[in-house]
Amino acid sequence: MQVFKAYMKIIKKKLPSIIVYFAIFIGISIAMTRASGESETRDFTQTELKIAVENLDDGELSKVLLDYLKVNHQVSDMPETEDELLDAIFCRELDYVLYIPKDFTEKFLAGERDGILRDRKVPQSSSGMFADSQVEGFLTTLGMYLDAGFSVEESIRNTKEDLSLSADVFFLDGEDAAEKHVAVYYLQYLPYIFICTVILAVGPVLLVFLNKDINARNKCSAVSFHVRNLWLIGSSMLVILVEFLFLMFVGGILYPDYIFTVKGLLGALNAFVSILFALSVAFLTVQLAKKENVLSMVSNVCGLALAFLGGIFVPLDVFGENVLKVSKFTPTYWYVTANDAISHVTKLSEVSADIWQGVVIQAVYAVAFLIFGMLINRMKARE
Amino acid sequence: MSQPVVVIENLVKRYKEVLALDHLNLRINEGEIFGLLGPNGSGKTTAINCVLALLSFDKGSVKVFGEEIQPDSYEIKKNIGVVLQNVAVFEELTVFENIDYFCGLYVRDKRLRKQYVSEAIEFVGLNEYTKFYPKKLSGGLLRRLNIACGIAHKPKLIILDEPTVAVDPQSRNRILEGIQNLNAQGATIIYTSHYMEEVEQICGRIAIIDKGRKIAEGTNEELKKMIKADEKIHIDVVGLSEGQLADIRKLSHVYQADYTENRLTIYCNGGKHNLVRILGYLQENEVSFGRVYTELPTLNDVFLEITGKELRD
Structure with missing residues (x-):
């Protein structure tokens, strides 16, 4: 005791x-x-990127591409100077920069697909790769419909429909x-x-x-x-x-x-x-x-x-x-x-x-x- | 003759190569204060630890109250009070709580224990410090607390292992008086120390041990009679010649005389008026001398003569 x-x-x-x-x-x-x-x-939401675009093309396809990008991302105009652009990329204020040349619609409809668009991004960045895949996905799908003989309007409509489909993401043990x-x-x-x-x-x-x-x-x-x-x-x-x-x-x-x-x-x-x-x-x-x-x-x-x-x-x-x-x-x-x-x-x-x-x-x-x-x-x- | 309370026979204890106790024999009788004197490392604490069954030994026997002591001899231990060399108290408990804890290891009755604790506090003079924690106490008060923890349950045999180490003179006197009072109340005391003055002051019988062996045993007077020197005379002398020193050595009852640094030390064995005779010689030979003093032999002289070294070496 x-x-x-x-x-x-x-x-x-x-x-x-x-x-x-x-x-x-x-x-x-x-x-x-x-x-x-x-x-x-284990929630899943798609990442929203900050994309700056310099669009010199007056054609329809460039507008459709921009509309598509605007659905999931913040699309803005290009900074005024090169320095501002580089600063914005360096500071991650911009994830991706897309240059659409003057004759983009014309060339694309003519069947030219590779190397028409130019881009800038942080090298090896996941956001840059993601934006690349989004743009390429759009162009590939659109090109596929055009090559298959669909009209431009039909191809655009089908592409929009296809890309609007989203997959349900869940974990196996969710x-x-x-x-x-x-x-x-x-x-x-x-x-x-x-x-x-x-x-x-x-x-x-x-x-x-x-x-x-x-x-x-x-x-x-x-x-x-x-x-x-x-x-x-x-x-x-x-x-x-x-x-x-x-x-x-x-x-x-x-x-x-x-x-x-x-x-x-x-x-x-x-x-x-x-x-x-x-x-x-x-x-x-x-x-x-x-x-x-x-x-x-x-x-x-x-x-x-x-x-x-x-x-x-x-x-x-x-x-x-x-x-x-x-x-x-x-x-x-x-x-x-x-x-x-x-x-x-x-x-x-x-x-x-x-x-x-x-x-x-x-x-x-x-x-x-x-x-x-x-x-x-x-x-x-x-x- | 009184009954023996502790009997140690042919006790041998080794620490690997070191022989700590070498066939030690001791007999401590009821009602006495028995002193165990020896320099540091002589085996005093080892002997005490064997008596308390804190240590196993290689050979021999230790009987306490007529029975062989074992680690589980709790009936025997009920009657033993222990004050170990190192202060063993709880830093987290107050003075009262510490004494109550250790007393409670022997006394179950709460009321009786409370009375015993109060008496122990009174005995060691810690009345004003009952609510103090040990770290607030001075070295002397802490030693007194250590003693109170060991004696509160009113044991028949009290073993004190160097209880006055690092204690101020006032506390030391109080502790020594307390030990004599405990003995007067009937307790048998075993007191170990390397302070010969303390042992001389309180112990009825003394055993001197060195290197684990008992080298002498007896009362204070008996021990001093074992050596040749009855009296030691110191005289400050200037210019004593070798011839004069040889003459002094030839005086009756002088068995040794040394002269170093203007000090003449003479050892006398028995006889009367040794000092008068020596001073008379110095006067006759016109040897100038100054301060003169004599001292009776101490236990240190006993130790010195038997072992050839000082007790405090």
Whole structure:
């Protein structure tokens, strides 16, 4: 009981700094949750280019071409001087400059297609290539109808009709993305918060109890080593339980329609195992660290490394094959995959093996880190 | 004869190649203040750590209250109070909370513990500092807090390992008086130090150890009787010749005389009126002398004579 009381007094003393860290990490995570939710909606809009045109042709085709370009892009007159033109291109105020020569309509109708128009653009720019493809697409289609024997009016009408058709753009997993609840992202960021805050909150207190002199003094007492350790473990468990419940409570307030469902329940289970892993990391860290500022460094490095490698900050879909292989060695990868799998569950009977696999692998990691920490502790005691 | 509280027999402890304790034998009786004196690195703390089962040892046995001490001898440990060399307190807890924590490792009853903690605070004179955090305390007050944490549960055996290191004279006196009071209240005390004055002042029996071996043991007087010197006389003398120094060495009860930098040091073994006899010789031979003082042998002289080196070397 004395150990528990001292533990709580020490953590109370460190509470202000813990709250600051906690607020920062929760803030970052909620902000990233929102950002991820938006970016994952996968909307598609066509890019609008800024095009300047010098049209010296009086013919009909040049007017039709300009009308076509004006539908999707901002078409303006040419700047007055060459310097102004170059400045506009350099500053990306213009994406594309099109020169239509005096006899463009005449030459095109005569069958001359290549090299009639001139253009200027930023070399190798995607906007320049896009504008090129738009102009060439128009001319190729128009030329195709003319060559096929259609009249000029018919060819223009058909070309306009053809080019007005637009393709619906969607991603193969778009349906899934649309259904993914933003709470999934909230839960996805929890391991990052857990690793950082548990190391920073529990670590310094454990460090106090593992201090060489305090430890020696405790060993002289009438309270057994096992009882003291049980109290330390129990106190640490209470602290992480409070943190876990608080974050679940916040999640419940923000996303009640997800958290208070089977998905939320399974997500909470997954998150609880994850916070146990974070505690085992904290336990291992204090065995190796001698000072509190080392804990801060370790929490940042571990938190960020596991978050990036495990697919918390970056979707696993974008990982290369080799990175994915490395990622599978992190417990956060298994958390994220389980969390994803949980988001598809609607009934308890649908809980797939993937989910249990993810949860169990995290638990194995937690036990392994704990055992490793205990081994180091024993080695240090022998020294 | 009193019952032995601690019995150490043939204790051997090695740190790889270094022999820290070399067949150490000690017997500490109930109700005594037993001093363990030796220079830094002599093995005092190692011996204490073996008594507390903080260290395993290679050979021998350590019995406390008649039983072999083990790391899990919690029933024995209930009756032991420990004040380790390094201050072991929580920086995050106040003076009161620290004493309450360590007392609570022995005393479960909340009311009794509160009383014990108050008495310990009173005992070490930290009444005005109960709400202070350790980092706000001076070195002396911190040592007193360390002692209070070790003795609050009223143990029968109190082990103090160099409790006065880096302590101001006022706190040191207070600590030494406190230890004598604890002993008067019935506690057996083991006191280690490399300050011979402290050990001489408070300890009934003393063991001097060096390089892990006990080189002498007894009361203060018994230890001093082990050496030849009964009296040491220092005289500031100018121009003493080799012949005169040889004459002084021949005086009765003088067994050694040195003359360096105008100072004559004479070691006498027993006898009476040694000083009068020496001064008489100097006057007769018209040797001018100035300041004269004598001193009785100290534990340092005992250590010096047995080991050939100073206690503080």
